Amino acid sequence: MSQPDLVALIPSLPKVLLHDHLDGGLRPATIVELAAEIGHELPTTDADELGRCFVEAAGAGTLELYLETFAHTVAVMQSTDGLRRVAREAVLDLAADGVVYAELRYAPEQHLLGGLSLQDVVDAVQAGFADGVAEAGTIRVGTILSAMRHLDRADEIAALALANRDAGVVGFDIAGPEEGFPPSKHASAFDTLRLASFPATVHAGEAAGLDSIAEAVQVAGASRLGHGVRLADDVHADALGLLAHWVRDRRIPLELCPSSNVQTGGAASVAEHPVTRLRELGMAVTINTDNRLQSGTSLSRELTLLVQEAGWTLADLEDVTVTAASHSFAHHDERAALIDTVIRPAYAAARGGRHRA
Known part of the structure; x- marks a missing residue:
């Protein structure tokens, strides 16, 4: 298949997204509307210009500067209505991009300024996800609750995740500034989750190096x-470190x-990305989007860049999609059904019915 043909095909392929922040995926027009309702000042009230502002600010070159852009998105996510709207629109936008399974994450502790409780926040977001799933009809969504690693509520957020494991919450995470705030700072939360047989994904090896990854694992x-x-730092030529x-x-x-x-600053370009x-x-x-607003991206765009700049093939795209589905926090039978009835058949059709080489 030629590269142009593959690029044209990408939007229609089924996709699986495991790392996407709810507060990093708002529609610029929604931010403008919600900010006006609460009197929050934005850099501009032109939605298109605001979208460009987010991408430019987030591209300043460090994780710390990147994280500063969230002041505006979090500000408009302090009410039940605001949270529910943002959650619904996120699901619809992902479904429109061909995402068939997504795990969306956010930190409930960042949405309490309007008087909501932690459970109120979870209830509002879950309602929005349910709205979007029902409306789109083509996507399933799991929720990951994040604790801010530079604060002290990880035990509380872990308990919140466990309390909502039968209401759509499928995992736990720590997020925020990585350097200086290692997973060991929240060891008791991870111990609680492990004893409860509840999975965690940990931000690690983004701004900090191998020590951060080692703690996340160990x-x-x-x-x-x-x-x-940054796991690439433990690879020398073809030799892997421990x-x-x-x-x-x-x-x-x-x-x-x-x-x-x-x-x-984790890579010079997509072509040179590890x-x-x-x-x-x-x-x-x-392959994931992280923050669609700040990066001006979608999962289709990420895959397209890998095809255009790094020479990825249809087989490569199928491999990472199946890998993502296989390692989602859905139950095994659900993962298997997703792969066997949705992903594999779509890729077989894309190959014109030919068997994989």
């Missing part, structure tokens, strides 16, 4: 690594986010 018992791009071997051998997936990593090399070395690689 202390937090992470089922997946959020980003994990940590890289451990991650590969145990099939701990990497939730890689190429455009976001370029923005925050994702391609890590796949070639046998890592369990998944």
